Amino acid sequence: MPVLVVDDYKTMVRIIRNLLKQIGFSDVDDASDGQEAFEKMNRKKYGLVISDWNMEPMTGYELLQQVRSSDSLNKTPFIMVTAESKTENVIAAKKAGVNNYIVKPFNAATLKSKIDTVFGV
Amino acid sequence: MIMVIGLSRAAKKSKKDFLTKRCGFFRFWGATSISDAVFGTSRPNQICESSVNGAKSVNKALIDDHARKVVSCVIENSKTKPLEKIVEAVSKITSDTAEKIKSRASDPIQDAFDEIANEIVTLRHELAQLQPNEMALEKIPDAGKELAAVVESTEEATDTIMEAAESIMACENEAYDDYRGYVETKLLEVFEACSFQDLTGQRISKVVKTLNHIEGRVSALVNQVGLDRDEEIVAGDGEIDADEERARKLLLNGPQMKADAIDQSYIDDLLK
Numbered sequence: 001m002p003v004l005v006v007d008d009y010k011t012m013v014r015i016i017r018n019l020l021k022q023i024g025f026s027d028v029d030d031a032s033d034g035q036e037a038f039e040k041m042n043r044k045k046y047g048l049v050i051s052d053w054n055m056e057p058m059t060g061y062e063l064l065q066q067v068r069s070s071d072s073l074n075k076t077p078f079i080m081v082t083a084e085s086k087t088e089n090v091i092a093a094k095k096a097g098v099n100n101y102i103v104k105p106f107n108a109a110t111l112k113s114k115i116d117t118v119f120g121v
Numbered sequence: 122m123i124m125v126i127g128l129s130r131a132a133k134k135s136k137k138d139f140l141t142k143r144c145g146f147f148r149f150w151g152a153t154s155i156s157d158a159v160f161g162t163s164r165p166n167q168i169c170e171s172s173v174n175g176a177k178s179v180n181k182a183l184i185d186d187h188a189r190k191v192v193s194c195v196i197e198n199s200k201t202k203p204l205e206k207i208v209e210a211v212s213k214i215t216s217d218t219a220e221k222i223k224s225r226a227s228d229p230i231q232d233a234f235d236e237i238a239n240e241i242v243t244l245r246h247e248l249a250q251l252q253p254n255e256m257a258l259e260k261i262p263d264a265g266k267e268l269a270a271v272v273e274s275t276e277e278a279t280d281t282i283m284e285a286a287e288s289i290m291a292c293e294n295e296a297y298d299d300y301r302g303y304v305e306t307k308l309l310e311v312f313e314a315c316s317f318q319d320l321t322g323q324r325i326s327k328v329v330k331t332l333n334h335i336e337g338r339v340s341a342l343v344n345q346v347g348l349d350r351d352e353e354i355v356a357g358d359g360e361i362d363a364d365e366e367r368a369r370k371l372l373l374n375g376p377q378m379k380a381d382a383i384d385q386s387y388i389d390d391l392l393k
Contacts, residue, residue, distance in 0.1 A: 011276065011279050011280070011283070014283055015283070018283070018286070018287065018290070053372075053373075054373050054375065059371050059373070061371055061372065062371065083375065083376040084372065084373070084374055084375070085376070085377050085382040085383050085388075086372070086374050086377065086383070087383055087387075087391065088372055088374075089372050089374065090383070090388050090391045090392070091391065092372055094391065094392055098392075100392065101388050101391075101392060102385070102388075103382070103383070103384070103385055103388060104376075106385070110385060
């Protein structure tokens, strides 16, 4: 299943890619902000999006809103992985339709657990 | 210049006509009262109302004294001396009175100006103690460079550590001793890379020191100027810049301090 990792920090993309590889996800693409991610999602069907929040020009929150408003993309599982650790962020993401929310720093076990929850494993 | 003081226009005209006929051409300055003649129709800008009011009360006494002297002079000399001499005597009395008013009236106003000037000098001295040029041209740019260096060195260290980890994970060496040797080599690289923490810690300490220095200077200035918290001008909603507006709208709060951040289990509960 192709996974799209969205983060403007190359290091974080690399970490998540390696963790995903360990848990069985090897088909991983990346984007450095919400806008680039949305364009890629319109060209290729992804089974999961893992996105950071704070990016420019489009944040992960805005990407989530766009994805949920799109007829073709609104069912895509979306996990927010971010340093934004205030209650208002979690509530806003939940209202926007996020499937799960992971706060940085995190470990492989947490990532696997939240992905399993999204897919009902 | 002759000052003609009279309550009515007709009275002033009559005096002007008399003086012009008898003494030739003079420049006349009309006024309806003695104080008006002294201060003119334009009032001075009031630096300090009490200073000006104080000046006025002093000047009133001088003006009343002047009026008495002028009247006495005219009465005493009108029958014995020619008009030119009377005018000359009155001009001298008026000139003397004007000098006295000027020197006395200027004192309270001058004091007010002196006070303001002293305040400005004091404020400049206190601002100079802030060493703003040193802060703006050296300390703050240096702090910025230190933080940029921190970002660079943490990135380099992270790359080295991840490279080592990826190499170990990708290693397909089947012989145990060879594999172990390889892993140990890579782990040594990881240990070496971890020295970034020492260097970044020192750089950040320098930045903290600069911030403390700035804080100390600003606090000293606030204390000396006596600026209260409620006097501070807080930017209203209309003055937020575009970056702040975007941060507010998109909830860009950034990483929180450990004590303030919510943990994963709390987030899991929120999502239920």
